[in-house]
Amino acid sequence: MPGNNSFFVIPGALDEVKFSKSFKGLTPKMNDAKPVQRFELLDCHDQSLRASGRVLIEAGGSLHLLKDGETISQRCKGKGKFAQNLPAGPVRDALADFPELRALMSVGAGQIENRAFAVLDDLQKTQVRGTVMTLYSDRGQVSLVAAQPLRGYDRAFQTVCEYLETTASGVTGVEPLFNAVFPDLTVYKAKPEIRIGTQEPSIEVATDIIRTYISVARQNEAGVIADIDTEFLHDYRVSLRRVRSVISLFKGVFSPEQTAELKRAFSDLMAPTGRVRDLDVYLLEKEDYFRLIPPQLHDGARAMFKQFEKERTQALVRLSRRFRSQAYDQQMTTLAKLFADPGNLQPGPNADRAAYEYACALIWKRYRKTCKLARSITPDTPDEDVHELRIDCKKLRYLMEFFAPLFDARAFKRIIKPLKKLQDNLGLFNDFSVQQEALHSFVQQHSNTQGRADAQLALSIGGLIAVLDQRQKAERDRVIANFQRFDSPDIRHLFRSLFHHKGD
Amino acid sequence: MKIIACYSNKGGVGKTATSVNLAYSYAKAGYTVLLCDLDPQGASGFYLRVKPSKKLTDARFFEDVARFTKSIRASDFEGLDVLPANMTFRDFDVFLSRMRNKRSRLKKALVAAGSDYDVIILDCPPNFSTLSENIFKAADQIVVPVIPTTLSERTFDQLVSFFDAKKLPKNKLKAFFSMVQRRKTLHQDTMDVMKKLYRKRFLNSAIPFAADIERMGQNRAPVSVYAPRSAASAAYQSLYDEIENGVVSNT
Numbered sequence: 001m002p003g004n005n006s007f008f009v010i011p012g013a014l015d016e017v018k019f020s021k022s023f024k025g026l027t028p029k030m031n032d033a034k035p036v037q038r039f040e041l042l043d044c045h046d047q048s049l050r051a052s053g054r055v056l057i058e059a060g061g062s063l064h065l066l067k068d069g070e071t072i073s074q075r076c077k078g079k080g081k082f083a084q085n086l087p088a089g090p091v092r093d094a095l096a097d098f099p100e101l102r103a104l105m106s107v108g109a110g111q112i113e114n115r116a117f118a119v120l121d122d123l124q125k126t127q128v129r130g131t132v133m134t135l136y137s138d139r140g141q142v143s144l145v146a147a148q149p150l151r152g153y154d155r156a157f158q159t160v161c162e163y164l165e166t167t168a169s170g171v172t173g174v175e176p177l178f179n180a181v182f183p184d185l186t187v188y189k190a191k192p193e194i195r196i197g198t199q200e201p202s203i204e205v206a207t208d209i210i211r212t213y214i215s216v217a218r219q220n221e222a223g224v225i226a227d228i229d230t231e232f233l234h235d236y237r238v239s240l241r242r243v244r245s246v247i248s249l250f251k252g253v254f255s256p257e258q259t260a261e262l263k264r265a266f267s268d269l270m271a272p273t274g275r276v277r278d279l280d281v282y283l284l285e286k287e288d289y290f291r292l293i294p295p296q297l298h299d300g301a302r303a304m305f306k307q308f309e310k311e312r313t314q315a316l317v318r319l320s321r322r323f324r325s326q327a328y329d330q331q332m333t334t335l336a337k338l339f340a341d342p343g344n345l346q347p348g349p350n351a352d353r354a355a356y357e358y359a360c361a362l363i364w365k366r367y368r369k370t371c372k373l374a375r376s377i378t379p380d381t382p383d384e385d386v387h388e389l390r391i392d393c394k395k396l397r398y399l400m401e402f403f404a405p406l407f408d409a410r411a412f413k414r415i416i417k418p419l420k421k422l423q424d425n426l427g428l429f430n431d432f433s434v435q436q437e438a439l440h441s442f443v444q445q446h447s448n449t450q451g452r453a454d455a456q457l458a459l460s461i462g463g464l465i466a467v468l469d470q471r472q473k474a475e476r477d478r479v480i481a482n483f484q485r486f487d488s489p490d491i492r493h494l495f496r497s498l499f500h501h502k503g504d
Numbered sequence: 505m506k507i508i509a510c511y512s513n514k515g516g517v518g519k520t521a522t523s524v525n526l527a528y529s530y531a532k533a534g535y536t537v538l539l540c541d542l543d544p545q546g547a548s549g550f551y552l553r554v555k556p557s558k559k560l561t562d563a564r565f566f567e568d569v570a571r572f573t574k575s576i577r578a579s580d581f582e583g584l585d586v587l588p589a590n591m592t593f594r595d596f597d598v599f600l601s602r603m604r605n606k607r608s609r610l611k612k613a614l615v616a617a618g619s620d621y622d623v624i625i626l627d628c629p630p631n632f633s634t635l636s637e638n639i640f641k642a643a644d645q646i647v648v649p650v651i652p653t654t655l656s657e658r659t660f661d662q663l664v665s666f667f668d669a670k671k672l673p674k675n676k677l678k679a680f681f682s683m684v685q686r687r688k689t690l691h692q693d694t695m696d697v698m699k700k701l702y703r704k705r706f707l708n709s710a711i712p713f714a715a716d717i718e719r720m721g722q723n724r725a726p727v728s729v730y731a732p733r734s735a736a737s738a739a740y741q742s743l744y745d746e747i748e749n750g751v752v753s754n755t
């Protein structure tokens with residue numbers, strides 16, 4: 001309908017000669033093209049803009065966001081920046097839902113050409129205005145034609161739109177743009193779908209999952225090296241952690257020797273990434289830390305964060321060097337090859353158990369163990385048991401996620417909701433405890449041989465530890481209630497009916 | 505929203521030329537402008553290449569807001585829209601004389617259909633009529649082009665007397681000298697006399713007699729579009745500045 005710009009994605013080039021001769025009493029006139037510019041296609045690693053039907057282009061120092069037949073522009077650069085850190089403007093506003101931890105990065109590049117056109121009547125009066133934006137790469141081109149209605153000239157606008165719609169031949173959305181200009185651009189998925197058959201031997205399931213996550217981890221290496229945003233390393237670690245949990249949770253699927261060997265291999269891969277991730281987390285929470293303590297204590301905290309920043313730079317240099325090394329590449333390639341085929345692995349006693357039956361057994365057992373521990377927790381239980389519960393819940397959650405394709409999605413959703421709530425609670429409990437320890441050891445490191453630390457620093461850290469301790473206690477106090485919510489008759493019944501079958 | 509009428513009870517004095525160029529100046533300054541052509545000849549629309557409206561008849565103009573709104577056309581210039589006239593507008597008077605509240609119908613119609621605009625400029629036909637009384641009532645300012653000749657002096661006297669007789673607010677009247685030829689002593693003398701006589705009614709800005717303005721008919725665009733550096737363009741700009749901002753330039 002007129003009133004709004006209409007937008008047409010035309011694969012290839014717009015046939016201008018045909019366009020200019022297609023209307024009775026109206027003549028489209030193309031203006032001269034503006035000079036061709038280089039453009040970069042911006043998105044984050046997992047292409048969330050593309051997934052939401054948007055395209056963000058940076059060209060000539062401006063950002064252009066295309067969505068629903070509309071183009072929003074803002075004069076600023078975006079590459080390498082976080083959406084929320086862009087200067088105030090319409091593009092930033094339109095990107096309000098962009099993931100906060102993800103930076104805008106170049107996912108493709110090419111050339112862009114802009115031309116305006118006017119559709120004139122017999123008095124040379126403009127009845128419709130428009131623009132043709134042509135994007136091309138060495139793989140192909142696409143024309144984005146926008147038509148703008150002018151008040152009182154609805155009929156001409158409709159005529160032009162109908163023509164363009166026919167030319168676009170029903171093509172809508174932004175996918176045609178990607179298909180035409182960036183056909184090779186694959187979409188990164190942090191959690192790819194992995195198909196499992198109910199009767200599939202468990203060793204095949206394990207191998208599929210591990211192979212998939214080795215590949216996901218590898219897709220994050222370049223982003224870590226380029227230091228685009230902290231999510232790359234996070235995803236890398238999550239992927240390897242998934243691999244490790246398959247190895248340790250799918251008991252008896254691989255031989256004991258191989259299990260031990262693989263556990264070691266993946267632990268060794270994880271170890272060098274830990275420090276950078278810890279520092280990333282501190283730095284991401286920097287502002288929260290400052291909010292926890294009064295301004296008089298900020299000086300010491302500032303000094304500490306300066307130190308963290310310095311240390312992170314060094315740690316990242318080391319990690320990047322490792323990621324770029326031939327030895328590392330070879331190690332990963334070898335592992336990927338190993339998991340390319342289940343036949344490469346030494347089977348354990350459970351290797352051939354059918355996936356569904358095996359899943360039920362594992363989940364049911366883990367569920368019972370978790371509940372037993374949780375039900376024993378009282379206000380007097382030592383913190384260690386609460387930590388233990390966190391780990392059990394995590395294992396339960398991993399198992400359920402790995403085998404989810406075998407079960408009813410709606411039932412899983414109902415279970416996961418209170419489980420997640422409990423896990424978030426336990427996670428915070430753990431974070432507050434880990435943070436206290438880290439702060440403590442930071443002061444120790446920055447103390448002299450007599451154990452004396454800089455007063456400013458010690459004041460800030462003392463303040464932080466006190467607040468964190470309060471928070472940890474508060475989280476702990478919530479654990480029992482959160483577990484009871486998870487331990488409802490409804491959820492118990494669901495677990496039983498999903499995973500515990502007579503004769504097991 | 506404010507309403508500015510370009511009015512004179514004399515024909516051919518530059519009302520339409522002023523309406524179009526003033527409207528363009530307002531739009532250039534960032535205002536949203538509706539140029540409303542009340543003259544059945546449709547000269548304003550002609551200058552902006554907008555064809556006469558077929559469906560907006562005189563009665564509908566006052567009674568059918570939807571039709572009024574639908575008849576508005578975008579000009580080729582950002583912020584400037586046009587309500588084109590048509591031949592039935594010559595019967596406005598007959599129509600209005602039969603109405604109740606016959607002197608406030610125009611204001612009502614403009615408020616109903618044009619309230620989205622910052623400025624509405626009325627290009628008026630030259631006469632005293634029920635329509636012109638509507639115009640006097642609706643307009644916040646009435647811009648009156650006066651050619652500095654004896655005959656024009658008389659028509660301006662008539663206009664002021666009319667305002668006196670009808671007790672209309674004379675401070676709405678903003679007269680200016682139009683088609684001025686400085687080399688003609690008659691023009692100079694008339695201007696001197698009238699400025700003294702109507703000290704408060706005359707703006708300082710004047711529009712010279714200029715070939716660039718005559719050429720509007722061929723170019724069908726505001727003067728500043730095809731002759732941006734001409735004296736005529738500058739004169740219209742200073743007329744705008746004085747009307748809108750009270751800025752008086754010494755020309």
Ligand SMILES: Nc1ncnc2c1ncn2[C@@H]1O[C@H](COP(=O)(O)OP(=O)(O)OP(=O)(O)O)[C@@H](O)[C@H]1O
Pocket residue numbers: 514515516517518519520521522543547628629630682683684711712713714715717718719720721
């Ligand atoms: N300043 C000027 N210098 C030279 N020619 C002018 C000037 N202003 C207007 N004209 C020309 O004089 C003629 C009458 O001008 P215009 O149509 O603006 O007057 P008007 O008052 O609107 O006339 P009408 O009463 O017929 O509506 C037009 O041909 C126009 O091009």
Ligand SMILES: [Mg+2]
Pocket residue numbers: 519520521543547627628
């Ligand atoms: Mg006229």
